[in-house]
Amino acid sequence: MERPVFELGMIFKSSQIFRKTVRIHVILDTRPIQLVKNFGKKVKYVCEKPCEWRVYASPMKKTTSYQIETILNKHSCMPTFNQLQINSTWIAEYYEKEIGMNPTWHVATFHKKIFNDLKCNISKYVVYRAKIRALMKINGTHSAQFDQVWDYAYEVKRVLPDSIVKILFKDPEPETESGRFMRMYVCMGPLKYAFTQFCRHLVGLDGCHLKGPFGGQLLAAVGVDSNDGMYPIAWAFVESETTESWTWFLQFLA
Ligand SMILES: [Zn+2]
Known part of the structure; x- marks a missing residue:
């Protein structure tokens, strides 16, 4: 969908997806096009200028899909800087x-x-x-997604009972009466088991910044497996990398 190219016989899941694709195509192509109205269920687009460019799609039998049945993918008009789309x-x-x-x-x-x-x-x-x-x-x-951290912790422990999931909330403030999510530590049971049984006795620790609207940092503990590959053991989302947050992470890891 980043740079769609049309071909005869191409199938789209719905007429909406076909329309959306045409829109991206013409915007990137910098040409003005218009929808031809009153064609029942068929969707027909032509160039606004006196130009041969056209693409028509019709509904396929017994599905909601649309298929390109006519296409002439060459403009004889000039590009435009004023894209109304x-x-x-x-x-x-x-x-x-x-x-x-x-x-x-x-x-x-x-x-x-x-x-x-x-x-x-x-x-x-x-x-x-x-x-x-x-x-x-x-x-x-x-x-x-942050609203679902408790459900996530519950689900991990239900499916993999040996797992450890710890969530830290800041106490509710009197004026808002709601707590604030601070940290989450995750160690999946099977990863823990395989690390103790099959990996070398070596643990690497590192943290990295998280991109996104709330920032925060990701702390991770990795081991080395028998194939010399990195092996994830446990990870945590924390507000920032500090001695206190590392201590919090390491006490669960230990
Ligand atoms: Zn044209």
Whole structure:
């Protein structure tokens, strides 16, 4: 979906996915296209300019899939800088991964990147709204995942009873009445067993920064297996790498 190329007979899971793909294709192709209306269930796109480019897809029997039945993938028109297909919702979705990796990107940097990638004229305001939209979605999903840490711990211990999962919460503050997630230590039972039985008696420790809206650091203990490969023993998410957080990690590891 990053750079779709159409071919005759290509199948899409639904008409929505076909439409989405056409949109990405024309934006990257910097050409104006339009949907031809009133064709029942068929989806037909043609070039807005007097130009032969076209792609038609029709529903396949007994499924929701769509298949390209007509395609003429060459424009005789000139590229355009004014892409009406691009809006903040589209940019937010297309660049979601990159925004998630670079949440502190300045709007000007992001604007320049979009111009270089897509060769289109869009305002900085549209870029600003796209960034906000993407970050709201990313942070939302991250928060929702932190909500599930207790379920995760319970499930790990249910499936692998010898496992150790420890969660540290900061006590609730009087004004918010809700605690704050601080740390989580995980050591899966089978990994622990295999380390003691089959690995060399050597433990490596290291920490690294985590990218994402909440930051934090990952502490890890690894061993060396009989094939000279790294062998994960236990890991922990902590707020930062300090003597106190390492001590917390190591007491469980021991
Ligand atoms: Zn054209």
